[in-house]
Amino acid sequence: MNDSIPDFAHDPRLTAYALGELDDAELAEFEALVAGRPAAAGAIEEIRRLAGDLEETLLGESIAPLPAAAIVPLEAGRSSWPRRIQSCLYVASAIAAAWAAALIIFRSALHRAPGVIEGAGLIRTEKNATGTDAPAPSPGAAPNAPSAQPPTFSFAAAAPLQFRFAAPLPRMRTPASQTVLDAGQLSADLRNFEVVQPALGAGAREPLGQDLGQVVLRFSTGHYRDYRHAGIFYGLGDLSRGLDTSPDGMGGFKRPLSIPARPSPSEMANAIQSGMDAHGTIPGPDMSLFDSQRARSAAAGAVANSWAPDPLRVYQDRLRELTVIDGTEVGHAELPGRFSQLFQEFLFHGDRAAYERMMSDPNAEVSAMGALCLASQCPGERARVFARMGSDLRPITYVRAGGAPQPSTLGALFRLIALDPDYLFSPGSASAPPRP
């Protein structure tokens, strides 16, 4: 019998045999062929040894490590001020852009005669030195000079919409140049900012169908370091509860928040703060809470993961203070099915009744808007908010690179605000936030 290796060298069965990949029939045939050929046996042994080396080597292989600058020990997160400051600087332009857009929208509305938004009259006021509201100059008057105190907008409107910011917009650093609005910019109005409803493809269910499944608002930037900072795998938060580090160095660092059933703002603050204190990092949401209050915990996680100096303010003040979020991270909210339908009816169809029913859930709207809020401030290149509808996951909005949110994102926010200003902006809806 010819014992030369070349007979086998080009036969894939040699490797398959060595790796135990031959089925019974092939195995018998090949074993008969190999029998009495020491060289073949040697080759098989060599392949098995190499296979062992390959397994050992490849199992120990890590993917490319994160850039050094992107890796911050989570334990050092809270005290890592230089990086936090860097992060804040990084997103500052995005926040400024978002607020500039917001300002333009509002001012646009204010300057239109006489500031009509969907039938509601608008009057802009500024807080004077005594803290009372004073009428703003007429639209034809000179633009306001920048003041030390941020402007307060009061929407003394006719029914049915009554807008009123209960407190000055905090942290709204309005440069002097922004007070001089370009006439062209003033042509924008709220109605230019529509929520982008995803086109429903084959297999997707109608958004207002009976069996919606869930709505998932998901935020993604691709800036993994941010998630690492935040200690959460965005989108996987509901799965990776309790996860710590993983061998490839991309492990999350998630700790459950201890949140009372119906937390007051101060309880919420304490919960997050104690989580931060206990673990030395900003905790991710404990998705085990989702059964009973998934939206609340998601909101907490989204907010907590925002790497915000004072993330609680968003929760406390129900998104009156959009600029408090300095982070770039994730807003992931998996909402109860009941809520999802209401949310979509509200968001896509402006159904105020749906929103009112939705509002009966004290948790859900916080989560939804938290996610949108975070998305609106994302400076990343690939920020997306997804709506999961039935079996499909589709983007509903997108934030382009450079930090300027596309109108749809702000539109979603503003539509939320416009449809229920009483809730969002009424003075009694939440305790006044602490001042920075």
Added chain:
Amino acid sequence: MPNDPGSPDPSHERASFLERLVAEQRAPLTRYAARLLGDPDRARDVAQDAFIKLLLQPPGEIDGHAVEWLFTVCRHRSFDILRKEGRMKAWENDRLEAMAATEPRPGHAVETEEARAALLRLISALPPKQQEAVRLKFQNGFSYKEIARITGSSVSAVGFLIHTALTRLRREWAAQEATG
């Protein structure tokens, strides 16, 4: 805490399964995508997308082959990205640039690490399709049949790819050992 362990939760078993799957497969899946894309960040996105899609699957539909399913989804998604970026042709032609092997783990003997690094370099120099098959086999532990399903090819094609790859690796590995 609001989570009531006493209350029956029909989704608990599935949640546990998914949680376990994520814990076990996230890193391998990401690694796989990273090799296809050459971009760890994107790979993480792709892996996440795969898990999200898994969540959308009706329970029972992927039972028994969830891991394989994840890799298949991950592969398709990665190729979508490669296509969008015009890099798919390079993949199809087996001309995708070799992705640099990453540094070996610290804490091992230098010699062992050098050997591993050398082997990783050889693997990285394989044509993409061979490299993918080798990784799925030895890194992810899939059988030929599973690899065939993931890659959409035949079992014999997978066998040929792995055989060819191992033949080359054996030759080059032996040459390195002889010179080293």
